[in-house]
Amino acid sequence: MQLTYLGHSAFLATIGTTRVLFDPFIRPNPLAKDIDVDAIEADYILLSHAHGDHIADAEEIAKRTGATVLAIAEVAGHFGAKGIEVIGTNLGGKVVLPFGTVHCVAAAHSSSFPDGSYGGVPMGFVIKTNEGQTFYFAGDTALTYDLKLIGERHKLDFALLPIGDHYTMGLTDALVAADWVGAQKIIGMHYDTFPPLVIDHAAALAEAQAAGKDLHLLKIGETVTL
Secondary structure, eight states: OEEEEOSTTOEEEEETTEEEEESOOOTTOGGGTTSOGGGOOOSEEEOSOOOHHHHTTHHHHHHHHOOEEEEEHHHHHHHHTTTOOEEEEOTTOEEEETTEEEEEEEOOSOOBOTTSOBOOOOEEEEEEETTSOEEEEOOSOOOOTHHHHHHHHOOOSEEEEEOBOTTSOBHHHHHHHHHHHTOSEEEEESOSSSGGGOOOHHHHHHHHHHTTOEEEOOOTTOEEEO
8 A cells, every 4th residue: 555644744645546545634734735635536535523723624635535524523514514425333333445444443532623523532543454454543632542453453554643642642651652562663643733743753753763662753845555
């Protein structure tokens, strides 16, 4: 599969012939100014929760591409009311899709829409692809013992973890989380976008190396093959 970093917590995964977009926050992100939102194609959009920095471009992209939005029931209902095809899920749910299976797992965070209305609870996704890979997209989460269940029940090839601290866990906690979920390879997200989230990249890479983890800090727009 190929994975393209679109800034903050936004990624576009190409799994076989299916394009899966995660938490699109692109137009409002000045660090992602070189990303052409109009050129993004998606078959599915997975949203971890309702905060604006995770859903900002979802409506626009879904309406243009015809993508199906998968999210917790309250978030799915919000987009469904806008005429978008949705799949509403909840914690513990499993959805079988053309590219693989999406398991909805707990995240320790909050969730409300930009207008303050209720956005359900946040979640992450463990995805088992039809190509034989399994990975974890954490969304926004703190370090929580729930993560140990992922390591006990799944064999991960890599994990996408927030590392920016302040609103989510920082790198030190993310390295513990990687141990608990059983991930050697970490793709960092939710860092540098806002002043409280700015990290020292060299120090982060050194800390991860000292912990025996393979941390990747992708450049915005960079595509990697996994």
